[in-house]
Amino acid sequence: MEFPVGIPTSLGVLPKGFAGKGAAPSGKTASREWVVTQGVVGMVGFGNPQWLTDGMNTAGVSIHALYMPHGYCTYAAPTKRPTQVDHPVPVSGWEA
Numbered sequence: 271m272e273f274p275v276g277i278p279t280s281l282g283v284l285p286k287g288f289a290g291k292g293a294a295p296s297g298k299t300a301s302r303e304w305v306v307t308q309g310v311v312g313m314v315g316f317g318n319p320q321w322l323t324d325g326m327n328t329a330g331v332s333i334h335a336l337y338m339p340h341g342y343c344t345y346a347a348p349t350k351r352p353t354q355v356d357h358p359v360p361v362s363g364w365e366a
Contacts, residue, residue: 277315277316277323278315278316278317279313279314279315279323280313280314280317281311281312281313281314282311282312282313282314282319282322282325283309283310283311283319284306284309284310284311284319284322285306285309286306286307286308286309286328287305287306288305288306288319289303289304289305289306290303290304290305290306290320291303291304291320308327308328308329308331309327309328310322310325310326310327310328311325311326312324312325312326312333313325323335
């Protein structure tokens with residue numbers, strides 16, 4: 271998880287069957303609702319299990335949040351040279 275400010279996080283678990291609901295602004299269209307079909311374990315923000323920022327479900331699908339708005343970081347300018355990967359390097363155990 272990458273954010274420009276510190277967020278209080280803790281380990282969270284969403285069990286299969288957890289019912290979630292979005293938070294639409296007052297007076298707007300009703301929020302979306304859903305039921306979790308896979309169990310999920312990950313890092314939650316502010317103690318709220320619906321603010322899952324990094325995690326993995328029981329099927330092995332993972333998510334990771336990256337939020338760096340303009341002004342908090344800089345990036346190198348792109349080069350004009352072509353890129354080539356002769357031997358891809360696995361970055362996780364799921365690619366092996």
